[in-house]
Amino acid sequence: MGCMLIDPSQKYKPYTPLKLDGRTWPTKTFTKAPIWLSTDLRDGNQALANPMTADQKLTFFRLLVKCGFKEIEIAYPAASDTDFSFVRYLIEHNEIPDDVWIQVLTPAREELITRTFEAVAGAKHVIIHMYNATCPMFRNVVFKNTEEQTIDLAVRHTILVRELTNQYGVSHGTTFRYEYSPETFSQTEVQFSVAICDAVKTAWGKAGTGNERIIFNLPATVEVGPPNHYADQIEYFCTHISERERIVVSLHPHNDRGTGIAAAELAVLAGADRIEGCLFGNGERTGNVDIVNLALNLYTQGIPPHLDFSDIQSVIDIVTKCNDIPIHPRHPYAGELVFTAFSGSHQDAVKKGFEEQTERHVRNLANGEPQMWDMPYLPLDPADLGCSYEAVIRVNSQSGKGGIAYLVKQHLHLDLPRKMQIAFYQVIQKISDREAREMTVEDITTAFRSTYYFGGPKYEGRLALKSFSVTVEASPEPLDTDEAPDERRRFDGTVSVDGMLRVIRGDGNGPISSLLDAIRTHLDIDLTLREYSEHTIGVGENAKAASYIELVATTDNVKETRSASQSWWGVGVDSDIAASGLRAVLSAVNSAIGDRPLPELKLSVGFDSTMGQADIANALVNSLKLQLPRRFQPSFFEVVQRAARDSGGQISYENLAKLFQDTYGYETETGKQYRFELQSFDFAKSIVGRRQITAELLVDGEVRSVSGEGNGPLSAALAALHTQICGTLSIKEYIEHSVGEGAEVKAVSFVELVYEVEGRTKKESAWGVGDDSDITASGLQAVMKAASSLNVVTSKNA
Numbered sequence: 001m002g003c004m005l006i007d008p009s010q011k012y013k014p015y016t017p018l019k020l021d022g023r024t025w026p027t028k029t030f031t032k033a034p035i036w037l038s039t040d041l042r043d044g045n046q047a048l049a050n051p052m053t054a055d056q057k058l059t060f061f062r063l064l065v066k067c068g069f070k071e072i073e074i075a076y077p078a079a080s081d082t083d084f085s086f087v088r089y090l091i092e093h094n095e096i097p098d099d100v101w102i103q104v105l106t107p108a109r110e111e112l113i114t115r116t117f118e119a120v121a122g123a124k125h126v127i128i129h130m131y132n133a134t135c136p137m138f139r140n141v142v143f144k145n146t147e148e149q150t151i152d153l154a155v156r157h158t159i160l161v162r163e164l165t166n167q168y169g170v171s172h173g174t175t176f177r178y179e180y181s182p183e184t185f186s187q188t189e190v191q192f193s194v195a196i197c198d199a200v201k202t203a204w205g206k207a208g209t210g211n212e213r214i215i216f217n218l219p220a221t222v223e224v225g226p227p228n229h230y231a232d233q234i235e236y237f238c239t240h241i242s243e244r245e246r247i248v249v250s251l252h253p254h255n256d257r258g259t260g261i262a263a264a265e266l267a268v269l270a271g272a273d274r275i276e277g278c279l280f281g282n283g284e285r286t287g288n289v290d291i292v293n294l295a296l297n298l299y300t301q302g303i304p305p306h307l308d309f310s311d312i313q314s315v316i317d318i319v320t321k322c323n324d325i326p327i328h329p330r331h332p333y334a335g336e337l338v339f340t341a342f343s344g345s346h347q348d349a350v351k352k353g354f355e356e357q358t359e360r361h362v363r364n365l366a367n368g369e370p371q372m373w374d375m376p377y378l379p380l381d382p383a384d385l386g387c388s389y390e391a392v393i394r395v396n397s398q399s400g401k402g403g404i405a406y407l408v409k410q411h412l413h414l415d416l417p418r419k420m421q422i423a424f425y426q427v428i429q430k431i432s433d434r435e436a437r438e439m440t441v442e443d444i445t446t447a448f449r450s451t452y453y454f455g456g457p458k459y460e461g462r463l464a465l466k467s468f469s470v471t472v473e474a475s476p477e478p479l480d481t482d483e484a485p486d487e488r489r490r491f492d493g494t495v496s497v498d499g500m501l502r503v504i505r506g507d508g509n510g511p512i513s514s515l516l517d518a519i520r521t522h523l524d525i526d527l528t529l530r531e532y533s534e535h536t537i538g539v540g541e542n543a544k545a546a547s548y549i550e551l552v553a554t555t556d557n558v559k560e561t562r563s564a565s566q567s568w569w570g571v572g573v574d575s576d577i578a579a580s581g582l583r584a585v586l587s588a589v590n591s592a593i594g595d596r597p598l599p600e601l602k603l604s605v606g607f608d609s610t611m612g613q614a615d616i617a618n619a620l621v622n623s624l625k626l627q628l629p630r631r632f633q634p635s636f637f638e639v640v641q642r643a644a645r646d647s648g649g650q651i652s653y654e655n656l657a658k659l660f661q662d663t664y665g666y667e668t669e670t671g672k673q674y675r676f677e678l679q680s681f682d683f684a685k686s687i688v689g690r691r692q693i694t695a696e697l698l699v700d701g702e703v704r705s706v707s708g709e710g711n712g713p714l715s716a717a718l719a720a721l722h723t724q725i726c727g728t729l730s731i732k733e734y735i736e737h738s739v740g741e742g743a744e745v746k747a748v749s750f751v752e753l754v755y756e757v758e759g760r761t762k763k764e765s766a767w768g769v770g771d772d773s774d775i776t777a778s779g780l781q782a783v784m785k786a787a788s789s790l791n792v793v794t795s796k797n798a
């Protein structure tokens with residue numbers, strides 16, 4: 001346990017502010033990027049518990065080059081063989097691009113300077129960086145030097161550096177620049193810093209303009225004061241050093257007070273030209289200033305940083321691997337959470353911001369204007385750094401409807417109406433409160449699907465729309481006025497109710513009200529529409545309609561209905577707009593009915609008043625000796641319901657058999673001509689055992705000679721049919737059994753065909769029944785009848 005002082009002034013002294021009259025930096029703004037120097041491979045590396053291996057340094061160096069650094073401090077070559085050899089490796093393996101300056105650090109010590117030059121021999125462009133500490137504490141404690149001796153140390157070794165640059169320039173053709181750091185600048189009297197740098201410049205004697213400028217690097221070796229103080233120090237230095245035009249003023253901020261970024265930025269305003277730092281702020285203690293952060297700060301001000309972080313994740317991956325230090329989740333620009341909003345009001349603003357921006361960008365594009373990024377809470381478009389919008393909104397108990405609606409829109413393409421957003425938000429709130437954890441996108445989309453019975457058979461509710469037609473019936477009495485006649489709609493459809501197909505019918509002034517009427521009449525569910533909205537999803541041929549419905553319990557009083565506090569929302573998506581609305585109705589109805597029992601189907605066949613599809617099938621066993629296949633039964637049951645509905649739900653046994661015979665052309669002479677009929681056929685077997693059919697086929701009354709090949713007779717017949725039609729027919733089910741005995745025996749075949757054709761989103765299916773003493777003929781008949789019941793497009797009218 002520590003002991004924080006009640007009066008810390010007894011232990012810590014404050015920084016001494018600089019008296020700088022007329023400072024100019026506070027009113028300046030950024031106009032261009034500074035020169036960047038990465039010192040990841042030196043200052044960053046020297047601060048690691050396990051300094052980088054040669055391989056890691058090489059990987060890192062290549063990354064820095066790729067990001068666009070033109071000045072890279074690659075080592076402290078005199079420090080170790082690893083550092084020395086690394087410098088040699090880069091030079092000898094031509095790893096250094098011609099436009100990149102490598103920089104190497106050395107203390108002001110003769111043998112170490114000499115060793116440093118040996119390391120860089122043969123490189124094209126080298127910055128020799130020499131330092132000695134200059135502040136009172138170092139003068140008095142570490143070096144035990146006076147001010148004059150401190151200047152003398154810097155000057156003497158600068159002269160050595162000058163001699164060696166001359167020598168290596170001649171012997172190896174290297175172009176050298178010189179950087180001098182009065183180390184501990186931030187703690188040094190600024191007048192002394194100016195004095196020592198002036199003396200170093202004179203000793204160097206080669207400061208010119210452009211690439212010949214001497215670099216004075218002014219480190220906040222330890223950040224001891226607030227950023228405005230550092231900016232004052234830099235402005236003082238820039239305005240008091242002689243021959244400013246021959247100098248590159250460089251910053252080297254550390255982050256001890258957590259204001260490294262601010263210090264660097266203010267110091268640039270104060271006149272600095274260059275910044276030394278590390279990616280993501282690695283470096284001694286609290287780190288060097290973070291160059292990614294600085295560069296992207298400029299970028300978000302519309303200033304090109306001349307560094308490329310378009311694939312920031314791969315930069316993060318390499319840096320964290322080489323440094324073995326993770327990036328904090330809240331690290332500016334790079335942390336896992338920095339583009340993420342959890343809280344409701346933030347999410348709401350982001351959602352609205354994206355919507356507004358999409359519309360604005362469309363207008364900008366049309367007007368030839370730039371598409372500016374202007375987004376609440378997001379200073380940068382994550383996409384610019386190669387990040388997706390995936391993480392922008394994440395949901396927990398702090399989130400609101402806006403964020404949840406955003407995710408539903410992103411992932412299910414559904415733009416929920418405001419009131420439905422509120423309703424679904426309550427669903428999610430309940431789950432996240434109960435589970436006390438973040439809700440993933442999957443949690444949310446799954447909750448949405450199951451709440452609204454949306455998204456295919458897995459989520460289907462007790463009621464599901466199977467097929468329907470809506471017909472228009474004009475008002476019998478035409479109006480005298482110019483008004484359009486009052487049209488009525490009739491919904492006629494098949495709905496699966498608790499797994500059983502039920503035929504229902506209802507009337508209203510639109511498809512939705514007629515479906516509501518149908519479920520009221522047949523299922524005793526009395527609901528009224530309160531709100532409806534729709535939008536399209538996608539464009540062109542693949543566009544779909546999404547409909548949203550709010551239902552309330554019907555009351556006698558319209559006002560009460562409107563203000564009812566309980567309501568149920570539903571959603572439906574379909575390529576057909578009417579179908580999407582109807583699906584939305586059933587989605588809401590499913591929520592409304594919960595698990596309350598629904599009235600059973602009243603269908604009386606013969607004497608029995610509640611016949612199900614199995615009973616109907618049994619009745620046919622008795623009357624026609626037919627065993628209807630299981631999958632066939634619902635389809636015929638639907639036919640029976642339809643027929644019975646028009647006669648008060650009743651049908652006699654005799655009529656039931658007749659209905660079957662008429663519907664499937666079984667054992668009856670209806671005189672009906674089918675679209676596809678086989679007049680004659682012949683089979684041959686190929687050498688490989690496949691069946692080949694040649695046949696005379698009637699197609700819409702026209703005789704065509706066809707042939708086809710398949711594994712068996714039915715597939716051969718389908719192949720022959722395919723020569724006459726567009727799209728594909730395939731057999732989903734084929735079942736046959738015999739009827740009769742002895743010489744009277746015959747085969748009865750049941751075939752279910754599925755039809756798919758380009759341009760129609762839905763597959764169609766239908767059953768056909770055939771009978772013949774010849775089993776093959778019976779199967780072929782069933783195929784032709786099933787094909788005739790489908791809306792098959794023939795080649796002629798394709």
Ligand SMILES: CC(=O)SCCNC(=O)CCNC(=O)[C@H](O)C(C)(C)COP(=O)(O)OP(=O)(O)OC[C@H]1O[C@@H](n2cnc3c(N)ncnc32)[C@H](O)[C@@H]1OP(=O)(O)O
Nearest residue numbers: 046076078079080106107108109131132133142143183221
């Ligand atoms: C703020 C910074 O980041 S500065 C860079 C710091 N980086 C490093 O130190 C990493 C590499 N350093 C090293 O590997 C070693 O320190 C070496 C090889 C350079 C020198 O090692 P050694 O000779 O063992 O010396 P040591 O590490 O103890 O350094 C301290 C000595 O250097 C002197 N010294 C420190 N800085 C400087 C300098 N810029 N110029 C001259 N002498 C210096 C100290 O006064 C001390 O001298 P003393 O031994 O006479 O008291």
Ligand SMILES: CC(C)C(=O)C(=O)O
Nearest residue numbers: 131181183184219221
């Ligand atoms: C050598 C100098 C520039 C340094 O690293 C520091 O002061 O932090």
